[in-house]
Amino acid sequence: MALKIYNTLTRELKDFIPFHGKKVNMYVCGPTVYDHCHLGHARSYVSFDVIRRYLSYRGYDVNYISNITDVDDKVINRARESGEDPLELSRKFTDSFIEDMETLAVLSPDTRPKVTEHINEIISTIETLVQKGAAYVTHKGNVYYDLTRSEEKIGVLSHQTAEGLLEGSGSRVDVEDDKRYQLDFVLWKVSPEDEIGWDSPWGRGRPGWHIECSVMSAKYGSEQLDIHGGGMDLIFPHHEAEIHQSESCTGKHPFSKYWMHNGFLTIDKEKMSKSLGNFFTIKEVLGKFPAGTIRFFIVYTHYRSTIDFSEDALEEAGRARKRLLNSISNVEHALDSAPEDDNDAGLDELIDTTRDEFMTAMDDDFNTREAIGSMFVFGRKVNSIISSENPGREALRRVLDFFAEIDGVLGIFTEKESPSESDDTGLSDEEINGMIELREKARAEKDWAKADAIRDELKEKGIIIEDGKEGVRWRRE
Structure with a gap:
């Protein structure tokens, strides 16, 4: 049977045929590191970890790239609130993110590039877009992508019209008075003197959010990716912006052959997010549940389906x-x-x-x-x-x-907790064997009441005793 993948771009389930035989360039958008990551992040990165593992299992040579956004409005605002240096703050939360991923048995990417380490490449790419007429520089020194001149249709990935996007974009689109068109997105933004920034042909500033992924996916993957992934919340404007700027820059279509998006993790049917304040960090949940249980909870749902979080659901997964x-x-x-x-x-x-x-x-x-x-x-x-x-x-x-x-594909049996830590019985193997020895002693002494009581106690705790010709065997129910 051929491997089939649902493509957000075409809304179809199609055979997976990479550009170059068994070689797969796969890019998944990484986190903006201004806080500890929440369980919604775990949902995304565990899901794509399984996808990556299965592709390797099927014999594909996977080049897996996932970035770190270590400079952004959110990073700068949080650093201002805490009085920390923005780059020190983002380094701290990058380490926290990597620690969480390792705990959840998420394999490290082949490359984990950071925005701040690719400023020169980002500037060069923006220069190319300006030279091609796909972007414009404003009197303020901001640089925007010009969607009105894009050959690619607006709404190509989100499957919406420009009017629908304008009506429903809300906080997803920055409102600036130097834009030519409201849906135009920023490639380079001016930095005030008291904020982090870099020199550029347009003045001191820093990259917009979208341009980083186009630059880093091309550098470490290919100008045409086989798979681009992320959460459904990234479809617009982030991933759609990537399509426009990447294809305008390289002249190659499609930018990604398959677009894959994982479903949301919700609480009481509402999307878990920091902006809504209804989130639990991965570390908070790890404080209550084993890592293996959390990973199983995520993997036991199809990656495109919504998962509703509750402690009861995690206990059932365990x-x-x-x-x-x-x-x-x-x-x-x-x-x-x-x-x-x-x-x-x-x-x-x-x-x-x-x-x-x-x-x-x-x-x-x-x-x-x-x-x-x-x-x-x-x-x-x-x-x-x-x-x-x-x-x-x-x-x-x-x-x-x-x-x-x-x-090796699912990662749900690794880091198996000891029975004394994870089982409802609360009994380790040694304790179970000790009780069986007491039962055997009671039987030898014909104390049938005691022997039955031990057997019943074990059964109540999910331990099944089987007496056979070769001795006593036991198993967990």
């Missing part, structure tokens, strides 16, 4: 993830007493079938919900085979290898 971790734990325990023979008990066929189901789901626009569903079925069948068929050691090792293979 319980669901635990069922998969328990299947892995059961295989690991079974290995201790498994026979050294070639009996696979049907496990090899089950692995092959599940792999096909997993890939079929992921090939359908990265449908992680269905893909994880196939792993739940796999885990239940593995548990049943272990209990009844006594498979050989090598077959069990292949099961563990398959879980690791899938984890």
Whole structure:
């Protein structure tokens, strides 16, 4: 089955065919680092991390770029409020962001460029746009992209008319009195003497928000990207601005072959955002829930769907993830007493079938919900085979290898918490084994009431005891 991707630009699900065979240039817009990142950011970067991982799994050579916006109005305003140097503040929150991503098992980009390290390239690109007549310089020293002269249709990515964008843009479009047209967007803005800035042909200033991504994606990726991604809130004006300025600068169309956007993370059906004040930082949520639970919570929803956040939803995600971790734990325990023979008990066929189901789901626009569903079925069948068929050691090792293979794509089994930390039982393996020893002692002494009481206590905590010819086995329910 061919890998199919939903393209925001065409609103169609199409076969994924990169520009250059198996080489994939993939750019995902990074954060503006003026505060600790919230769970909405985690939703975006975990989602695209899985997409990147799966592309690599499918044999593509992925060049993954994600930038850092370390100078911006938000950075400057926050620095003014706190009395900090803007670049020191953005460095601090860049470190915080990277720490959060590492905790959530998000792989580092191949390149993580910063705006402040690419001022010369940005100025050069703006000069090209001015020379081509695609941008104009105002009497104030600001430089704007001229949408009225753009060959690309306004609203091409957002699928709106110019009138609709003007009516609904609100705070998404800066209102300036030196613009020729309200939807024109800034490429270079004048900096007051008391703000950070750089010398340019148009005076001291700094880049607008949109131009940085066109410059850095071309430098580290290609003038024509295979995939450009980000949250749905970036479709307009940010990503649409990138299309206009990039294609005007290079003369190449399309700027990106596939546009991918993840859905929002909401609280009580309202988009989580700092501007609305209804957000939880990643660090706050990590203080209450394990990183693996948070990542599973995100991955267990299709990347284009909305996720509504609540602690109840995270707790349910933790319980669901635990069922998969328990299947892995059961295989690991079974290995201790498994026979050294070639009996696979049907496990090899089950692995092959599940792999096909997993890939079929992921090939359908990265449908992680269905893909994880196939792993739940796999885990239940593995548990049943272990209990009844006594498979050989090598077959069990292949099961563990398959879980690791899938984890390389989803990243939901890594950093597995110890049972004492994560399970509702509150019991570690050692504590469970100790209780079983007490039960065996009670049985040897024919204290059946005590033995039954221990068994019932374990069962209440989700631990199933199985007495067999080769001794006692246990598993987490």
